[in-house]
Amino acid sequence: MKKLVIFLIVLFLFQGCMTPRIRLIGSRNLILEAGTPFADPGIQVTNLQNPRWTVVSNLDPRVPGLYQYKYVVLENNKTLTSITRNIKVVDTTAPTIKLNGSIDTNVCPNTAYVEEGFNVSDIVDGDLSFKTKVTASMDRIEYSVSDSNGN
Numbered sequence: 001m002k003k004l005v006i007f008l009i010v011l012f013l014f015q016g017c018m019t020p021r022i023r024l025i026g027s028r029n030l031i032l033e034a035g036t037p038f039a040d041p042g043i044q045v046t047n048l049q050n051p052r053w054t055v056v057s058n059l060d061p062r063v064p065g066l067y068q069y070k071y072v073v074l075e076n077n078k079t080l081t082s083i084t085r086n087i088k089v090v091d092t093t094a095p096t097i098k099l100n101g102s103i104d105t106n107v108c109p110n111t112a113y114v115e116e117g118f119n120v121s122d123i124v125d126g127d128l129s130f131k132t133k134v135t136a137s138m139d140r141i142e143y144s145v146s147d148s149n150g151n
Contacts, residue, residue, distance in 0.1 A: 019047060019080075019081070020045055020046065020047045020048040020051070020073055020075075020080050020081050021045070021046045021047050021081075022043055022044070022045050022053075022071065022073055022081050022082070022083045023043060023044045023045075023046075023083075024041070024043055024071075024083055024085055025041045025042045025043060025044055026041035026042075027085075028084075028085055028086060029085075029086045029087075029088070030085065030086070030087050030088070031087075031088050031090055032061055032087055032088070032089050032090070033089075033090060033091070033092060033093065034061065034062060034063070034064050034089050034090065034091040034093070034123050034124050035061065035062055035093070035123035035124070036061060037061060038059060038061050038069075038087070040055075040069075043071045043083065045073055048073070048075065048080070051073060052073070052074050052075070053071050053072055053073045053074060054071075054072050054074065055069060055070065055071055055072070056070045056072060057069040057070060059087055059089075060089070061089055062089075062123070062124065063089060063124070064089045064090055064091045064124060064149065065088075065089055066086065066087075066088050066089075067086070067087045067088075067089065068084050068085070068086060068087070069084065069085040069086075069087055070082055070083070070084045070085075071083050071084075071085070091123065091124045091147065091149040091151065092149075092151060093122075093123055093151060094122075094146070094147070094151040095120050095121060095122040095125070095128050095145050095146070095147050095151065096120065096121050096122070097118060097119075097120050097132070097143050097145065098118060098119045098120075098121075099116065099117075099118050099143075100116040100117040100118060100119070101116030101117075113136075113141075115134075115141075118132065118143060120132050120143075120145050122147040122151075124147060124148065124149065125147045125148050128145050128147060131145050131146075132144070132145040133145065
């Protein structure tokens with residue numbers, strides 16, 4: 001009986017001294033399309049009774065670039081451990097062109113075509129209407145534009 005009690009006391013002492021372990025759920029390196037909200041896969045913390053953590057990051061999902069997303073595990077407002085996830089925000093989405101009028105327009109002979117206007121928007125660059133190239137031929141008007149990332 002004496003040996004069992006000593007073993008239990010030693011076991012509880014070691015449990016109290018165990019360092020919390022932190023593990024990323026999902027990949028350490030993530031790619032996020034610009035303009036998409038970041039869905040945090042989270043972390044798993046072991047060897048801690050009531051794990052509490054905070055995130056330190058300057059992640060801006062609207063701006064392409066490399067970001068770090070640091071998880072900091074706390075106990076009594078003291079940092080116990082941390083782990084970092086790398087997030088690359090990319091822009092692979094082309095701008096959107098919206099015509100103000102109908103896509104199909106009939107123009108009678110000997111009359112002038114009146115442009116009804118258009119709007120061009122991009123997730124990262126915003127309004128690109130001023131950069132839009134308009135090309136007219138006998139039976140077609142084409143609108144083309146690319147954003148700062150070549151989309």
